[in-house]
Amino acid sequence: MNIPIDEQRNTLNALANQGVQHFPVVREVVADFETPLSCYAKVASGPYSYLLESANQGGEKWSRYSMIGLPARRVYKIRGQTLSIEEAGENIESRELIDPFQFVSDTQAKYSYPIIEGYPQFTGGLVGYFGYDTVRYVEPRLANSTPPETIDTPDILLMLSEDVIVFDNVKGKVQLITHVSDLSDDQFLQAELRLDAMQGAMLRPLPKHLVEPSISPAMHESDFQSSYGQAQFLNDVEAIKEYVAAGDTMQVILSQRLRCRIEAHPLTLYRALRALNPSPYMYFMDLDDFAIVSSSPEILARLEDGEVTVRPLAGTRRRGRTREEDEEMEAELRSDPKEIAEHLMLIDLGRNDVGRIAEAGSVTVSDMMTIERYAHVMHIASHVTGRLKSGLTAVDVLKATLPVGTLSGAPKVRALEIIDEFEPVKRGIFGGAVGYLSWQGSMDTAIAIRTAIVKDGWLNVQAGAGIVADSVPELEWMETLNKARSIMRAAAIAESGLQFVATPENPRENQSASGSTAPSIGSPSESELES
Template sequence: MIREEFLRLAAEGYNRIPLALETIADFDTPLSIYLKLADEPNSYLLESVQGGEKWGRYSMIGLPCRTVLRVHDHTVSVTHDGVETERLEAEDPLAFVETFKARYNVPTIPGLPRFNGGLVGYFGYDCVRYVEPRLGKCPNPDPVGVPDILLMVSDAVVVFDNLAGKMHAIVLVDPAQPEAYEAGHARLQALMEKLRQPITPRRGLDLTRPQAAEPVFRSSFTQGDYENAVDTIKEYILAGDCMQVVPSQRMSIDFKAAPIDLYRALRCFNPTPYMYFFNFGDFHIVGSSPEVLVRVEDNLITVRPIAGTRPRGATEEADHALEVDLLSDDKEIAEHLMLIDLGRNDTGRVSEIGSVKLTEKMVIERYSNVMHIVSNVTGQLKQGLTAMDALRAILPAGTLSGAPKIRAMEIIDELEPVKRGVYGGAVGYLAWNGNMDTAIAIRTAVIKNGELHVQAGGGIVADSVPALEWEETLNKRRAMFRAVALAEQTPEG
């Protein structure tokens, strides 16, 4: 962008203007760029693997963010460079998020990647309480104690093009600052200089060594208590109270490795459409979610229900047999069809009449440890609504709550012993251009104070078998614990 164009955009009223440099990056990877430029608090790395086997085209590396928005219950706090600049009580924190984002008036620049910054982070499961007052405050203790919402103002980002082997470094510039254009380009040049420096070597993660035993975990449930919860849900279903509920258990272990090494192991063992690493300073989030919560791109809403699970087979023949078994399981099919209907209904609440479509129905997607039944629902966002309206309508996903959704969540409050926190919420971004891309926070670890917490659950219907439901939660956490074992290898073995 030449200086005259920058000044023209400033005169048009834009208060943040992206400046960018494009460069060949065939000697770098998204992970090496993160380690060179962003390995500090309030940074992130977002990657994607499509269909469990092909890397998505773009990876996003968020440089340390100076401005961070946090919400605990209804208390909103905004900090800049670690100093609190705003603190208020918000009846609807989601509305505050929308007005906060609107403070940043950013033009769309031709030739730049579709994502060039925005609000990046997560909305926890309990954000639904801002939308559904009937649920009230979460009645359960919160031993992990992370914010209900944490969003970073991402104003410096590297977008890595995995196909072309090139990257865009993008910084947002405030044109009201003195010499803003020159300072922005100076920052870009400084980033390029840092990229030319050698990376500090990290220890190798040896895949040839014998697999360490899975760590012994501390659960929020005993197996007996979890199975009793399943039986209680079945009683509610038989009484006509609900059709499905999705309980979960939290599994916690001591964790001594570097969180980035866990991400390295996880992207090897369990590549998924949503890979993410967040360094929030006092805690980290590391995840490999297979499931979109809601995506809004050019006003097209997408949700992608996943329900129905089998472990992967040891051979191609065994894998195929498990697929056939999954697709012929009446319980799994009934559960999935119920969640397709819920996805259609949620999408329809914020879509133009007649625009909701089921574009894929009950296809199998394979991941490292499990396979799932997956469908795809789309709708055209109603005129006058925003991506945040879509989030309100869809969070939490039916696959993490049940049907009917509000009654299912009341039962979850009754039966689960701890507040869910990040689990079952939304991880991703709200882009400056109005687009949104969020994953459901599953297959996700929260690392804080030397402990790692991962949560897993499953949909309960009338004919669920309690012991098998317990086993399903163990299967879903297996890839994460395998990655933990690799990340915690000692160099000597």
């Protein structure tokens, strides 16, 4: 609904009397000719902006709401213990932090306000990521074992997102949101001007470089360089199997990073990926000197109305070409003892993680071992929930769950130590949490898998395989390639000017609109949507 400005002021005055110092101002407009992607490209595109989208299982239907963040006025970057605060591209403050997680929690609280009736559920917040290596803030055994950094991205990057567009894909309307720091006439005048500018920007034409993406030289899988090298990876798999045989660990997720030069605009890469593999967590973030492009199938952790949710995904088969074959693949997955054992282990890990911050007796497992179908694969999934203990926050949920078992192994801390022993480069964003902490105290984050980091003309993608007692090293190497292939294939599509490439199953895909042939990197495999 469109709430008159005077009515909004009355509501916000009541909040001010409760001590709130940060206030949203909202305007609803019709946008039935727009899509979230076109709206982002016209209104928000620029450093420290984002687009958050979601598709249901199977990628057949987009979720109702998409969130668009206009360039943030303030950005928090944390490397190790060092905080840098930027405004308008300038560093305005740098200092050392004793506890980076506490700083994030305090910042969320500083700008918080309660849910307001009639306003969108999401009105902004701290949006960005917590890298895999933030686990070192809470696990002393890992503090001094960080592998070398090769991409050079912050461990934590959060945008102070105050100018937001919430896109209603069902009604064809958008809610434009900005914020004021007090309820003076001048502040509301400035807010109205910002909302006018957002609304006016929606009338702009789309940028030509996005409407007509350039065509670059063909990209092939052989163009990607590994951080590892196959021989060393195979040797390390054997070494980890010795740890498993000795009872030192049960499973370790060993990963490799692949990188390749790319000329396509990162948003063009996102367009290719969202068309190729729509997933529950799709996000594009322009973070000035690098971009995150992702289509993640897996939640890391969610906090909503005091309930914590994690949802382990483990156990995978490809989708069938017919309904009958699809059902056969499901039956095969359900009867595979190795897949079932791995999933049960991850349920236990999820229950343990949630149990650390949940009220006693509140942790439950529901929808246990159901089959979730996505565009190219099906997974075994379970739903673990618990009521958050009084006095804890969304940041406590992150500390308890990051990184999840599907990106680490079991027992978790020992698996993390073994990962540090063998992997040649710092994981960085891969395996971390990407999403938001809202001003109302909620949180929604995805695991940073099926994720590309584009920086300095390089595309970086990382993928892992779960090493257990009976792992075959060559197959684990192939699994990491298969899991990275959705990003590699999307990159080939982007480089070809969004001409969709062929797959062995459907050779007709290789014909572009002009009848020319686009390069092929291969079809998605049954494992590529996992970690």
